[in-house]
Amino acid sequence: MRRIWASRLLRASSLAAALGLWQLLTALDVNLWLRFAQFPTVLDVADRFRDRLAGGDYWRDLADSLTRILTGFALAAVLGIAVGVALARSRVASDVIRPVLEVIRPIPAIALVPVAILLFPTNEQGIVAITFAAAFFPVTVATRHAVRALAPVWEEAVLTMGGGRWRVLWSVVLPGALPGVFSGLSVGIGVAWICVIAAEMISGEFGVGYRTWQDYTLLDYPGVLVGMVTIGVLGWATSAAIEVLGRRLTGWLPRTEHDGYGHPTKGVRA
Numbered sequence: 001m002r003r004i005w006a007s008r009l010l011r012a013s014s015l016a017a018a019l020g021l022w023q024l025l026t027a028l029d030v031n032l033w034l035r036f037a038q039f040p041t042v043l044d045v046a047d048r049f050r051d052r053l054a055g056g057d058y059w060r061d062l063a064d065s066l067t068r069i070l071t072g073f074a075l076a077a078v079l080g081i082a083v084g085v086a087l088a089r090s091r092v093a094s095d096v097i098r099p100v101l102e103v104i105r106p107i108p109a110i111a112l113v114p115v116a117i118l119l120f121p122t123n124e125q126g127i128v129a130i131t132f133a134a135a136f137f138p139v140t141v142a143t144r145h146a147v148r149a150l151a152p153v154w155e156e157a158v159l160t161m162g163g164g165r166w167r168v169l170w171s172v173v174l175p176g177a178l179p180g181v182f183s184g185l186s187v188g189i190g191v192a193w194i195c196v197i198a199a200e201m202i203s204g205e206f207g208v209g210y211r212t213w214q215d216y217t218l219l220d221y222p223g224v225l226v227g228m229v230t231i232g233v234l235g236w237a238t239s240a241a242i243e244v245l246g247r248r249l250t251g252w253l254p255r256t257e258h259d260g261y262g263h264p265t266k267g268v269r270a
Helices: 001-025 042-054 056-089 091-104 109-119 123-148 150-161 165-203 208-217 221-249
Strands: 255-258 264-269
Touching: 001 042, 001 056, 042 056, 042 221, 056 091, 056 123, 056 165, 056 208, 056 221, 091 221, 109 123, 109 165, 123 165, 150 165, 165 221
Parallel strands: none
Antiparallel strands: 255 264
């Protein structure tokens, strides 16, 4: 426990030191290679953040961004896992679907904004579609590789005991691929946040990205920093939620023990 608390104290001290350095450089108007003279101080951002919390627009922007990303990410998670499993388990699905996906996958999701504007009747639907595209490919690729990496002996054992293809899918494929799937989900949620914020800046109405861009056009730099901090906290919270969910659903896997600093020890627990 002493090591755990020491680790937490060190992390808190690191964050406090970074904030203190920011405040010092901006308060003293330091201009070396980086120009801090016009950069808002920590206290300026804190005051602006307090004002935003007291207003209704901040909470509406928060709700809009969360609704967009959770909707797009949920669709990407479901379809990405399904398509990834199909690509790994079916040669026909791989021959039909994979060429199309491999052509589209290198295109950045944010580059689909003009296409979304043309295809979807509302900006809201277009932003959700961009968020979906951003998360879909990391989830699909991670799921495909995780399924293909499964040991064939597991499937052969189920078939030997009389299990069919659906039994193999639910008892071997999906549970065995979960660690890789959650790796794809973790990557997908991060990319989805990048794209949903960028899409809100370009064509959104309300949302954290929209508000941050509006603050920039009005030269409200403390407001811009409030938006950036909000995006960072939201991204961290959603990624942490996926990690916790993944640990709970894969609790049956053997895990390496870690000390209070996150370093692996020699012990392994079930």
